[in-house]
Amino acid sequence: MNTIVPVHILSGFLGSGKTTFLTQALDYYRLSGKKPAVLMNELGDVNLDGMLVDDEVPMTEMLSGCICCTIRGDLGMELRELILEHKPDVIFVECTGAANPIEILDGVTDASLLTEMELKSLITIVDAAQLLERHKKGQGKTYRLMQDQIRCASELILNKTDLVSAADLLMLEHTIREWNQVAPMTATVKCQIDLTMLDRLDEATGALAEQPAMEHAHAHDHKHDDHDHEGAACTHPSHNEHAHAEEDQHHHSHDHVMVYTHYFANPVNSEQFEELVSKLPAEIYRAKGILQFTDTSSLFLFQFAYREMDFVKITPKEQVPNVAVFIGEHFSKSKLAADLIALEQAVSVES
Ligand SMILES: Nc1nc2c(ncn2[C@@H]2O[C@H](COP(=O)(O)OP(=O)(O)OP(=O)(O)O)[C@@H](O)[C@H]2O)c(=O)[nH]1
Secondary structure (H helix, E strand, O other): OOEEEEEEEEOOOOOOOOOHHHHHHHHHHHHOOOOEEEEEEEOOOOOOOEEEHHOOOOOOOOOOOOOOOOOOHHHHHHHHHHHHHHOEEEEEEEOOOOOHHHHHHHHHHHHHOOOOOOEEEEEEEEEEHHHHHHHHHHHOOOHHHHHHHHHHEEEEEEEOOOEEEEEHHHHHHHHHHHHHOOOOEOOOEEEEEEEEHHHHHHHHHOOHHHHHHHHHHHHHHHHOOOOOOOOOOOHHHHHHOOHHHHHOOOOOOOOOOOEEEEEEOOOOOOOHHHHHOOOOOEEEEEEEEEEEEEOOOOOEEEEEEEOOOEEEOOOOOOOHHHHEEEEEEOOOHHEEEEEHHHHHHHHHOOO
């Protein structure tokens, strides 16, 4: 008898903590004797988050685009191959932080027509500090994207609560509840949550699309469509009677997101690199990389999210590039490239 593979979509804005949650969830399944698999989507052309996933976990990468638009068509085939080749007990789809989850939800549910899989949850990780900042401004595409990600969720993890005050946390919880009244919500630091929630989700009968959270999200979005197309989460044709008329007005929520990938020709000095990162313009809100420095012997996985830097020592089994990916809105790629090249040159002048 064929078994139906549960699928969970991990959504959340860039740097909110999706990979932090994913690594804990993978460990949880493996400790329970189950085999999880991952489909990871990155905007850049290297999968840096994949470095944090254990080598034994089957993983498919969809790079250089966002599944919710450019490579959505491939999603079904990738999921099918993952299932046929590895026979996992559960699959996580980690979206790029810029993805519109409703479209990925459509992609996964379309794929379940081809292969025996069932979408069990859409878990949105909310970056408390980012949401607070965007909420204060109260507008902008990123704010609307965060709203969409929250509305569509069947589970909400309000993460990075260490970066906001207790009063702001209460306000955020209240605001999120206005957008999504049904998804269970847990406030966390580093996504530490009782992972038995995953058993509950896997065992629930019926696909996620039939659960109240999704009905709520759809109902809200159709109402919303009448007034403001740009902010609507649910503009995909299969959810919309006026598909063709609206297609032209469909703004992919991440049209404005820019990615710059820099492959270093030479290692750079760690302090100079940190200084450059600390002075990045506010428009660059996310960066990550694998870096070899002239003044350290280890390789580092570098993370930069909400202006916080983090360096984790790594020992990859395969050869990895010396690379950094920068993500933001309307920043000058050429200025950034020039600054990074200057760092490389500074080292070669010194030596
Ligand atoms: N201060 C703080 N930092 C956190 C928390 N959770 C995660 N981080 C850090 O935030 C950074 C980004 O976390 P990730 O888990 O990589 O975020 P992501 O959503 O996978 O990022 P993208 O794949 O770029 O969208 C890392 O440096 C984490 O260690 C938290 O609760 N508080």
